[in-house]
Amino acid sequence: MLRDVLLKTLRDQRRSYAAWCLSVVLLVAMYVALWPSIRDQPSMQDFLDQMPQALRNLLATSGADMSTPVGYIQVEFLSFMGPILVILYAVLAGSGAVAGEEDRRTLDLLLATPVARSRIVVDKAVAMVLGALGLTTLLGVALLLEGTFVGLDLPAGKVAAAMLHLALLGLVFGALSLLVGAATGRLALSRGVPAFVAVVAYVVNGLGGLVSWLEPFQKLSPFFQYAGHDPLHAGVSWLGVTVAVATVAVLVVGGALAFERRDVAS
């Protein structure tokens, strides 16, 4: 497991990854357990319908029917908690990649070896991608399996599509974090910038349909690539996937190039 930077990075994650996986399973179990009471309580839907349009848009739930399994999961889980979880994971992985090691000064060990700096960035990015895909896969499986206990039946293919988009959503911000960390070596900045951009992107996507001057920007938001087409109903949006993958690739390559060119001072 210590043959290269990729395997070492995966190995380093072991413990925290186990904790992430456990959280995912428990979190899904909590949402699943709430399902029967929500389903039998039509007033929840009325409550949603009475919410101001702006708030409903922000939660990306316009048109969702909370009394169906798909609507429930979309509103309750995929519009907020799911993205937060995956973005948090990816940003921690992305900021830990270069800025984290620089902060703890262990980066010197890597930089004194023949391994190219760009290779370090790419290896760490691959570890982040594998981690995010693993986490969302587990999330999808947990939704499907745990849901069967309470009749929360979801279409497996559509859940898989939503999870792919969710992983890519997290990876866009994780890759941004990796870029900022590789370019500046500053841990706080590499976490703060993606967090700020994520909030802005979330709001732009949520309100884009209502506020006319925001509308042109809505399609730029990673949240729009993620859920604008409603993946639990429509499945995979290949355009959304392409845009997200391209964004991640550009950010990682940018990070590799910036890291090659900058001083790593003491």
Add this chain to the structure above:
Amino acid sequence: MGAAVIRCEDVTKRFGTTEALGGVDLVVEAGDVFGYLGPNGAGKTTTLRLVMGMIRPTSGRVEVFGLDAWRDRSAIHRRVGYISGDVALYDRLTGQDHVDFVGHLQGLGRPPEAGALAERLGLGLRRPARELSRGNRQKLALVLALMTRPELLVLDEPSSGLDPMVQREFHTLLAQHAARGGTVLLSSHVLSEVQRVATRIGVISRGRLVAVERLDDVRAKALHHVEVQFASPVAAGAFETIEGVRDVRIEGALLRCDAPQSSLDPLLKEVSRHEVVDLTCIEAELEETFMAYYTKAAADVA
């Protein structure tokens, strides 16, 4: 004399408005154990990181093995062992894990030397790095730098935290490395840490290289504290004019002065012109000689 392993040509490095190095010219030749000396903040770490291609010179050229230290760093790193001035290890990994990881990154798999090196330094490789004392962390860093048998060692204050016994073993390792034709650049803020192994020393002060000398030449300049009790008072004049003699102090019939080896003969001839009651001559610590010569050079630069 060997070929230049490290060559710095008119190297300047600025961090923002701080000039960490200004116009440094430095050559370290194959087989040299080069002691790079200077007080804290003088620019030692900056120089060593330039050599390692971790930072880029603002102007000038840094070459290692004839390659550009910044552009060709990967090729250079295959042949170099480095200890950072600020040794950091992976807390959760054991010593052996570090050996395996760095060994693989160096392209050597599991370096067979590591175990023997660790044993010589009295370091166990089984414990995770977070449990190691400062001295043991430093030892592990040494093992990682030496285990690949690199041609060049770049060591930033490597002896800090080592106890004297281990320091001795470390110096033996460096001497053996040099005997095999290897080259060493090691920094320190005190001469005593490098005087046993260094063949040449360079002195840096406020980003300027103020002196480069063979250590043998410094030794030849080694000051002797001379104290002479005469039978009757003497005048300072005749002693002060002897080449190399410094700090002449006369209190009645007592003469005190400092003199390098080369001045001892004329000094004693002058002394014997008077009636001598007692005489002592003690060689000063090399450190003291060094300070006497080079604090002046450093002050001239400032």
